[in-house]
Amino acid sequence: MNSRLKNRLVPLLLFVAVFVAVFLLLRYTFLQKEYFGLFLNTPDYWTDLWNGPHPLWTLAGDFLSQFYRLSWVGPALTALLATGCFLLLRLFLKRFQIPLAAVIFTALLVAALLPKARERERWAKVEYASLHMQWDKVLSVATPEASAEDRVLIPYALLAHSERGTLPQNMFRYPVLGPEDIDLEGELTRHGYYFTSLVNECMGCTNEAIHNTFQAACTTPYGTSFGTLRQLIKFNIASGNKAMARKYCDILEKSPFNAATARSARKVVEAMPERSYLDHGPSDTAAVITHNTIRNLRLLAGAGYFNAAAADRYRCLLLLQRDLRSFASSFPPEEDLTALPVTYQQALCLISDRDIQRRLSPAVLESFNQYMQEYNNLRSKEDDPILPGSFWEYYFLGY
Amino acid sequence: MDVEPKPSNMYGQFRFIVLFTLLAALCGCSPKEFDEQDGYPPIFPDYTGVTVPEGSAPLTFRMEDGRKFRLEQRREGDTLWTTVKAWRRGARRGTRYAPFPIIYSHDPIDPYIVYRLIEPGYESWRNMGLYQRELSSYDESPVVTNRANNLGCVNCHTFDGGSPERMLFHARGRGGGTVFADGDNVKVLNLTQVGPHRQGTYPAWHPEGRYVVFSSNNTRQCFTIRNDQPIEVYDTDSDLIVYDSATDSVQMLVETRETLETFPSWSPDGKTLYWCEAVDPGRIPASRGEVHYRLMAAPFADGALAGEPRIVFGNDSLSVSFPRVNGRWLLFTAASFGTFPIWHKEAELMLLDLETGAVRTVTELNSDQTDSYHSWSSGGQWVVFSSRRLDGRYTRLFISHFDGEGHFSKPFLLPQEDPDFNQLRLKSYNIPEFITGRVPDRQEAIAGLFKEEETK
Structure with a gap:
């Protein structure tokens, strides 16, 4: 290979290598960076930018962040930056042998990216997939094994199961320790608000979804972001608030790369009917939400907004709290208990109520008797689990 | 290989630009006929x-x-x-x-308005601050931002007689308290550490400058699951305290268990203190619909009430907030219940004639969205108020002329250089107050207060 060809080929290969590596390792990190990024051509944006630290550097980052919505842009820019650095390095340190420098450079880059980056990428992937309701993708990342290593994944996995209607069957396959694993109500961080917003969207609590989107927005440098603006447009369309949806469209349109999204959302907004404020005035009786998830779910039930996912979520929370009485009373008296998921029947087994026992599946009762025999012979928690993934395992052994 | 652009190419590009500009100009030309x-x-x-x-x-x-x-x-x-x-x-x-x-x-208006800019979320915020806007221009500049107190809350600003020289505001968060600024002197006083150990909330500076009456509120909020009113803010307890700037002391002024007192305000001569009071029904927020604040008044002298409080106005169908007196006229906000009208779409401005006791809804100012906090100019010929009429959520400022006979002109939106600015701004305007001049720059001195607190 002549040296001229080598001079051109090595940077090209480096670009490709870095692009592929970053695409595979950090694609979702960039997508989520875009969600919380902001570049708007509005007076307030420019004022905040110039009043903040390092405005020019920040401006460059903000401007580029809007393009990360395309999954290849972040990796391509990183590859470009890496190649540029390499070329500069080569220019100033000509005595370095090129292939060696390339290898060292790439190795250093990859080493620097791993393993923290992989953990961040995994979070970003479940966040992104949850936002887009890609529950299979969430579950492919947030497996019981991965969740054992990284407990942050558990609420996302349980949300995915809840939305697929498989929460009771699968919850105890995960290393759940208590009610805090099903929601992040107490997690007053950007990620906590992000997740709580998603949960409330899934439960149909649009007000609370908006509230938590606002909360997440307040954790960003400008108090808003591309992603939160898009979510606010979506929620305000869902709740029929034309004026607010239109406002957020107007603002999002000031981001060059989001302008098309904003314009197409505006078409939906303009087709919405106008509402009279008199129909939607204050209410002194409207159910109010709190930071207590169980109470919120009870209120949802009382207010008649109890979809199947919310019902499962409520019952599973009661199981995590070991509140078997409330759990049992959440079923109507005429409910066919044999048709319930096995986990639910396992919980109902533990209630000393003859009527309930009589209505359970004989197979579950038999299994319970066997379990109790083994449990009575169990010596310590460190022994192998008796029936992994069962409610009894959680109830008696705490995992 | 780098190639210098050929002159012919440049000429081609130039021709294209000229042609494009001409076309654009032609497209933008106004028609001849209308x-x-x-x-x-x-x-x-x-x-x-x-x-x-x-x-x-x-x-x-x-x-x-x-x-x-x-x-x-x-x-x-x-x-x-x-x-x-x-x-x-x-x-x-x-x-x-x-x-x-x-x-x-030609009726004089104060040259500046001070307001707070904040995202209209419910619990958190990022950047907020008190800003002053010059009315003869579009110039807006910070009085103090929450960068001074480590992104804490700054709120409830008030001025001694509308003078920019003497002001106070609350700075919440670590090392927080009430910041008093007098000329170049600034100090922070934690009201909970003096006198009756009660925090200050809504302030009213006595016209003679010595006393400041605060309501001391234990404020909570709740969020509705599915209703157009997303939030209700309520007090579980509130009383009135008085701060004496001559002695730096705080005393209780009105303290009761059965009633909630809030929103103190002065008559222009400082001889009468007005406030809002509601019977506490207990179990708020479940009983929030039963909370109706009425307008109270009592004579004030030498730092204390000098007579029995009396009910000026109130009934069980509305709740009064923000009483503001201008001669014989008292402008207030009325909502169907509660103490936080900004989240009540039905909230509107009402005018009370203190001489006749007649009350009317100020239809010329109100809209079908929230119309709330208001402030008179020092001469009493103008009023500025906050309204959510543009979009139902982001509060904007409107100004109206008052003829002294109980009538207001059609209000106008605070003008901006770009008319779309009001749509694009993602912050709400809170608590607009007229002031008689530009507030001097005390940001460094105020930030210094919180640095001192941090190092303690």
Whole structure:
């Protein structure tokens, strides 16, 4: 290979290598960076930018962040930056042998990216997939094994199961320790608000979804972001608030790369009917939400907004709290208990109520008797689990 | 291989630019013919028929539907007649609307308004601050931002008689307290560590400058699951305290278990203290619909109430907040219940004639969205108030002229250099207060207070 060809080929290969590596390792990190990024051509944006630290550097980052919505842009820019650095390095340190420098450079880059980056990428992937309701993708990342290593994944996995209607069957396959694993109500961080917003969207609590989107927005440098603006447009369309949806469209349109999204959302907004404020005035009786998830779910039930996912979520929370009485009373008296998921029947087994026992599946009762025999012979928690993934395992052994 | 651009290419590019510019100019040209249309043009903001102070920043607007337009203006005495000709891009005919008046008033208005800018979320915020806006221009500058107190909350600003020299505001968070600024001197006082150990909330500075009455509120909020009113803010307890700036001391002024007292306000002579009071029904927020604040008054002298409180106005169908007296007139906000009208779409401004006791809804100021916090100019001829009429969520400021006989002119939106600015701004305007001059820059001194607190 002549040296001229080598001079051109090595940077090209480096670009490709870095692009592929970053695409595979950090694609979702960039997508989520875009969600919380902001570049708007509005007076307030420019004022905040110039009043903040390092405005020019920040401006460059903000401007580029809007393009990360395309999954290849972040990796391509990183590859470009890496190649540029390499070329500069080569220019100033000509005595370095090129292939060696390339290898060292790439190795250093990859080493620097791993393993923290992989953990961040995994979070970003479940966040992104949850936002887009890609529950299979969430579950492919947030497996019981991965969740054992990284407990942050558990609420996302349980949300995915809840939305697929498989929460009771699968919850105890995960290393759940208590009610805090099903929601992040107490997690007053950007990620906590992000997740709580998603949960409330899934439960149909649009007000609370908006509230938590606002909360997440307040954790960003400008108090808003591309992603939160898009979510606010979506929620305000869902709740029929034309004026607010239109406002957020107007603002999002000031981001060059989001302008098309904003314009197409505006078409939906303009087709919405106008509402009279008199129909939607204050209410002194409207159910109010709190930071207590169980109470919120009870209120949802009382207010008649109890979809199947919310019902499962409520019952599973009661199981995590070991509140078997409330759990049992959440079923109507005429409910066919044999048709319930096995986990639910396992919980109902533990209630000393003859009527309930009589209505359970004989197979579950038999299994319970066997379990109790083994449990009575169990010596310590460190022994192998008796029936992994069962409610009894959680109830008696705490995992 | 780098190649210098050929002259012919440059010429080609130049020709293209000239052609494009000409085409763009032709497309943007106004039509020659216009259809006459009765009625004022649909413009945003709606400045048709408003009364503005002489010397106010120019009122900029655009067509509501985004059409291009041209203005013809002529001034006749104190009235500026504006004719709008509007057309769609590329149209051969446009529309000529009836000329609308803008009336210029010589009644003096204070040169600045101070307000807080904050995201209208419910619990958290990022950047917030107190800002002053010069009314003769579009100039807005910070009085203090929450960068001074480590992104904590800054709120409830008030001025001694509208003077920029003497002000106070609360700075919440670590090392927080009430910041008093007097000329170049600034200090922070944690009211919970003096006197009755009660925190200060809504302030009212006595016209003579020595006393400040605060309500001391234990404020909570709750969120509705599915209702257009997303939030209700309520007090579980509130009383009145008085701060004496001569002795730096705090005393209880009104303290009861059965009632909630809030929103203190002074008569212009400082001899009467007004406030709002509600019977505490208990179990708030479940019972929030039963909370109706009434307007109270009592004589005040030497740092204490000098007589029995009396009910000035109130009934069980509305709740009074923000009483503000201007001579014989008292302007207040009325909501159907509760103490936080900004989240009540039905909240509107009402005017009480203190001489006759007559109360009326100020229909000329109100809208079908929240109309709430208001403040009189020092001369009493203008009022600024906050309203959510643009979109139902982001509070904006409107100014109206008052004729002294109980009538207001059509309010106008605080003008901005770009009329879309009000739509694009993602912050709400809180607590607008007129002041008689520019607040000196004390940001460094105030930030220093919190650095001192951090190092303690």
